[in-house]
Each structure stands twice: as structure tokens, then as C-alpha cells.
Amino acid sequence: MKEYRYRVFTDAIEDNIMKGVLKYGDKLPTARQIKEEYRLSISSVQSGYDYLIHKGLVKSLPRFGYIVNYQYNKTSSSHQSDLKAIPRDSVFRKNIVLTSQQRQHTEVTALNAAVPSDFLIPQKLVLRTMQQVIREKGAALLRYYPTTGKDELRELISKYSAQHHSKLKQEEIIITDGALQALYIALSVTTEPNDIIAVESPCVFSVLEVIANLKLRTIEIPVRNDIGFDTDYLDNVCQKNSIKAILVTPNFHNPTGKLMSNKTKEELYHIASSHDIPIIENDIYGDLYFSGTRPSNISSYDHNGLVITVSSFSKSLAPGLRLGWMSAGRYFSAAERLKFSLGRSVSPLHQEVVAKILSTSSYTRHLRSFRHQLELNAIKLVNHFNQFFPSDTFTTIPAGGYSLWIELNPETDMISFYKACKRFGVSFTPGNIFSFTNAYDHFFRAVFSNHLTSENLEGIKKIGSVLSS
Structure with missing residues (x-):
């Protein structure tokens, strides 16, 4: 590109x-x-x-x-507690208080919702394409489409993935109602209740909810500040436990924004293949890189159909386009049957809209400007946290995606912190909902995919003053 x-x-x-x-x-x-x-x-x-x-x-x-003009943050160490490599029942702590009360539709910007704001959505492109599709297809949009999805769309996704050296075969791709449904299917066809899976830690809470609903047990593999995903830790876990699946977000991990190196991706695949453990890679942020070229997927190392790749266009085009997909590898037949039982057809209108956008250069042009704005937002937030929060605050520098992962001093009174957030009108996501452990109680996630207002930035400054007092 x-x-x-x-x-x-x-x-x-x-x-x-x-x-x-x-x-x-x-x-x-x-x-x-x-x-x-x-x-x-x-x-x-x-x-x-x-x-x-x-x-x-x-x-x-x-x-x-x-x-x-940038004050380098010298804080490079982390207060992060070591995770114990023991299977945990997935009892999800639903204590999302003070900062996540926006479950209803809202157009008010917030720093806790990992969705693109109206300011960044290519509204004209999507709506214009939608109108064209309705005129061209008419009543055909009211019929069922194939369970696996529109063939042309599957082919376009396969061809697009080939541009970044990912081996996604059209015949193994299934169109889904968003990435979360794809993830649910992937976990369902590779595990049974009470199975143990390895999952990155921290891990986005929506994924943890799926794990909990499927009654799976987890061992959390740390994503460290210095090395990222800890493959040595994973290797040790796989040798001592019967791991049925490995779940990761290699490209611009949520919430840390880290990009897994090609070396780590290859090491992870080698560990998984040596134990014949399926890898489920969530590539929902893969198109949102800030520099260089689009990173490859773990599936590019796969020759045995062991990797299931899931993704969506909700983060890169519009959240209302509930259109995801999965490349199911050797699990395609089981995934296809489960997809049918969950709902025979994904919205024909949404499939046709995305197919038309992918068939031209519109998507790549949009991504170019979208990534540029995301990067500007990210660095603006990083600068604000570094400037106004205490010097022992650790802020990750994201390589792409939507998220900053901020660690406060362990002695911080988090109740007072979140009360200050509420008082100054700034919404963050508490770190304690990114794990089945209590390892991240002094962390929080800030999302930069919304339009950053002067009120947002002034609120962060005031919260920093409270923390420093």
C-alpha cells in the first residue's frame, strides 16, 4: 500500500x-x-x-x-504482578463500575469504548455504497445468503490477505456476525466445557466473557512490557498442562497496543504445532498499523490447518457493519455446522456493501487516512499522560490499534482515582476486567479511536493533578 x-x-x-x-x-x-x-x-x-x-x-x-518536543518517559519497569501458571475457573468479575456505564447508544465521546467515533467513520463511503447496493440488488437482499457467506466476499478477503503474506484459502473462510461470533465458533469447535486454554494476559473483557460462557478454564500468558507475549512461559505451560487451544491477538493487542514480532509468531506456532494445539488468532486490528507495512498473521507459518484466524470490519469501517469472518482451517466443517445453528445467513446488505468496497481501492484509501488520524490521537494521549500524570506512571507506546495501557503506582487509591475520573467527565476502562486474576487492579485502558475533545484533555490534566497531590 x-x-x-x-x-x-x-x-x-x-x-x-x-x-x-x-x-x-x-x-x-x-x-x-x-x-x-x-x-x-x-x-x-x-x-x-x-x-x-x-x-x-x-x-x-x-x-x-x-x-x-517530546519528554521521553524514563519509567521502563513495571509493577505488574507475576501470573501464576495454574488453571483458573472463568468466574468473570463483572465489576465494571464508575467508568463503563455507557451500554446504551450514545454519540458522546468516551475513552473507554473501543469503537471508531462518527468523526473517523467513512460515513459517505459506507452510506453511498449501501444506496448503490440497494438500487442494484433490490429484493435479492431479502433472501437468505449461503451459510458460509457470499462467495465473492470470501474471495476478496482471501486475495486481500495474500497482500500481507497470509495464507487464507477462500474455501476455508466463513462470514460471521462480527468477530466475537467468529471467536465463539472457534472456541466451541476446538474445546469442551472444563477444558484448559492458554490466553494472553491482559485480555479484552469481551473475549473473557465468551470464555466464561463456554465454561472453559484458563491459564493466562503474560504480555510483558519488554518482550511482549512470553513464549517461554507458554512453552512451560504447554508441557505441564493439557492445553486445548491458544488464544492471542498478535497484531496490536488489546489493551496494550503491542505488535508481536515475526520471531515470536514463529516461536508460538512451533510450540503449538509440537503439541498439536490449535491457535485462535484475533486479527481485528491488523489493518490499523501506524508505520511500515501491514503485519502478517500467524497463519502464514501454518501448513497443517492448525491456525484459526478471526477478524471483522467493525473496527476498520464502521461498528454498525456487523460483518466478521473466520478462516477455520482443519476445523471448517465443524465451524460451518455451528455457524448454521447460530443463524443461517449474515446480513446480505452488509455482505454486499463490504464486497463492493473491497473490490475497489476505496478501502485502502480510507485506511490510510484512518491510520494517520489514529496515530495522531495516540501520541496526543501519550503526551498528555506523560506530561500530567505522576512520573512513576507507565504508559505503553502502541504500534497500532485503538488502545493505550496505563499502569499507576500500586499504592494509588483506585477508588479515589475513578471518582476523579467521574468528576471530571473522563471514562477509562478499569484494568481489573482484563483478567480472571487481580493482576491489573492498578491499570486502566484509554481508547484513542474517538475524537479527542479539549474537555477530554483538560479532564486528564485535572485527574493527573489529583494523583500528584
């Missing part, structure tokens, strides 16, 4: 800033130096520096040039 030409130098500068190589106040190369080194036009260099200024990483000083 075509990228902005200036990213060839802005990515290098940003990487050095985030690693602490370039420090606050350091002078950066002049536009002419960048032009000569990277063989870019002056206008491209200027656009690149404007981009870094917009992100809050760089500042322009009259008659001096460009300097680093």
Missing part, C-alpha cells in the same frame, strides 16, 4: 525519540540536510516535519530550526 514519502525519515526520527536516543530539546537536521540524505523534495521534507509537529514530537523554533 502506498505510504507518505516523508515516512522514510520521520519513522527514523520517531524511533530514536521513543527509544530515548533523541532527547527533549535536541536539535534535528535541517530540511536541506534531510532533502540531501533521503533524496526528497523540500515540500516532502516540510510535510514530514509538519507531521512530527502535529504529533507533538517536534517543535519549530524561528531562526533555529527543529528540536525534539
Whole structure:
């Protein structure tokens, strides 16, 4: 996919800033130096520096040039408790209080809802395409479509995945009512009640609810601040327990925003294949990368149909398009039967709309601007937390997706913290609902897929003052 030409130098500068190589106040190369080194036009260099200024990483000083404007967060250690590798009954703690009272439809922006706001949804594209489909298909949209989904849509998903080296066969793809239904089917066809599964930790609460409803037991595999998903921990767990499935979000994990490296993906697949354990990879955020190219899936290492990939267009197009899919591998027949029992056909209108969008360059054009805005939102939030929260606060730097994962000092009074959030009108998601343990009581998730208002940012500043007092 075509990228902005200036990213060839802005990515290098940003990487050095985030690693602490370039420090606050350091002078950066002049536009002419960048032009000569990277063989870019002056206008491209200027656009690149404007981009870094917009992100809050760089500042322009009259008659001096460009300097680093980002205060590197030196807090690199984590207070995270070690997880014990023991099977846990999935008794889900439904204590989502003070910050998650928005179960009804609302157009008010919040930092706890992992959905794109109206500000970021390509409304004209989706609605225009929907109108075209209705005119073209007419009453045909009122009939059942195949259980596995529209063939053209399945083919388009397969071809799109091939662009990032994922081996998703059209004949193994099933269209579902969202990614969560796909995940439910994947777990159902690979496990039985009371089976033990390995799941990343922290893990998004909607997935934990599915696990609880299926009456599965879990061993949580830590996603660490330094190394990400801990494959050594997983290997030890698989050797000592009868693990029936491994559930991960390798690309821009929710809530940490981390991207699993190709090396880790390969190691994970090797561990799973050596024990013949199916991997269920949730790739719902895979298209939302901030730099480089679209990351590959674990399925790209799979030659035995052991990996089930699930995804959706709800996060990348519009949440109201309840259209997900799964590539079921060797579990296709069982998944197809279960999908039929859950509802024969996914909305024909939604299938036709997504198929038409994927058949042109509209989707990739939308993603380009969408990712750009998400990245700007992310860095703005990171800067705000680093500037106004206590210095011992740890904030992850997301590589893509929707989420920031923030850790407060373990001595923080979390009841007072959430009361301050409510008082200043800022909604975060409490960390304690991302696990069946109590390992994340002093964490919270902030979502940057909404339009960040001045009220949001001022509220974060005021909450930081409360924490620092």
C-alpha cells in the first residue's frame, strides 16, 4: 500500500525519540540536510516535519530550526504482578463500575469504548455504497445468503490477505456476525466445557466473557512490557498442562497496543504445532498499523490447518457493519455446522456493501487516512499522560490499534482515582476486567479511536493533578 514519502525519515526520527536516543530539546537536521540524505523534495521534507509537529514530537523554533518536543518517559519497569501458571475457573468479575456505564447508544465521546467515533467513520463511503447496493440488488437482499457467506466476499478477503503474506484459502473462510461470533465458533469447535486454554494476559473483557460462557478454564500468558507475549512461559505451560487451544491477538493487542514480532509468531506456532494445539488468532486490528507495512498473521507459518484466524470490519469501517469472518482451517466443517445453528445467513446488505468496497481501492484509501488520524490521537494521549500524570506512571507506546495501557503506582487509591475520573467527565476502562486474576487492579485502558475533545484533555490534566497531590 502506498505510504507518505516523508515516512522514510520521520519513522527514523520517531524511533530514536521513543527509544530515548533523541532527547527533549535536541536539535534535528535541517530540511536541506534531510532533502540531501533521503533524496526528497523540500515540500516532502516540510510535510514530514509538519507531521512530527502535529504529533507533538517536534517543535519549530524561528531562526533555529527543529528540536525534539517530546519528554521521553524514563519509567521502563513495571509493577505488574507475576501470573501464576495454574488453571483458573472463568468466574468473570463483572465489576465494571464508575467508568463503563455507557451500554446504551450514545454519540458522546468516551475513552473507554473501543469503537471508531462518527468523526473517523467513512460515513459517505459506507452510506453511498449501501444506496448503490440497494438500487442494484433490490429484493435479492431479502433472501437468505449461503451459510458460509457470499462467495465473492470470501474471495476478496482471501486475495486481500495474500497482500500481507497470509495464507487464507477462500474455501476455508466463513462470514460471521462480527468477530466475537467468529471467536465463539472457534472456541466451541476446538474445546469442551472444563477444558484448559492458554490466553494472553491482559485480555479484552469481551473475549473473557465468551470464555466464561463456554465454561472453559484458563491459564493466562503474560504480555510483558519488554518482550511482549512470553513464549517461554507458554512453552512451560504447554508441557505441564493439557492445553486445548491458544488464544492471542498478535497484531496490536488489546489493551496494550503491542505488535508481536515475526520471531515470536514463529516461536508460538512451533510450540503449538509440537503439541498439536490449535491457535485462535484475533486479527481485528491488523489493518490499523501506524508505520511500515501491514503485519502478517500467524497463519502464514501454518501448513497443517492448525491456525484459526478471526477478524471483522467493525473496527476498520464502521461498528454498525456487523460483518466478521473466520478462516477455520482443519476445523471448517465443524465451524460451518455451528455457524448454521447460530443463524443461517449474515446480513446480505452488509455482505454486499463490504464486497463492493473491497473490490475497489476505496478501502485502502480510507485506511490510510484512518491510520494517520489514529496515530495522531495516540501520541496526543501519550503526551498528555506523560506530561500530567505522576512520573512513576507507565504508559505503553502502541504500534497500532485503538488502545493505550496505563499502569499507576500500586499504592494509588483506585477508588479515589475513578471518582476523579467521574468528576471530571473522563471514562477509562478499569484494568481489573482484563483478567480472571487481580493482576491489573492498578491499570486502566484509554481508547484513542474517538475524537479527542479539549474537555477530554483538560479532564486528564485535572485527574493527573489529583494523583500528584
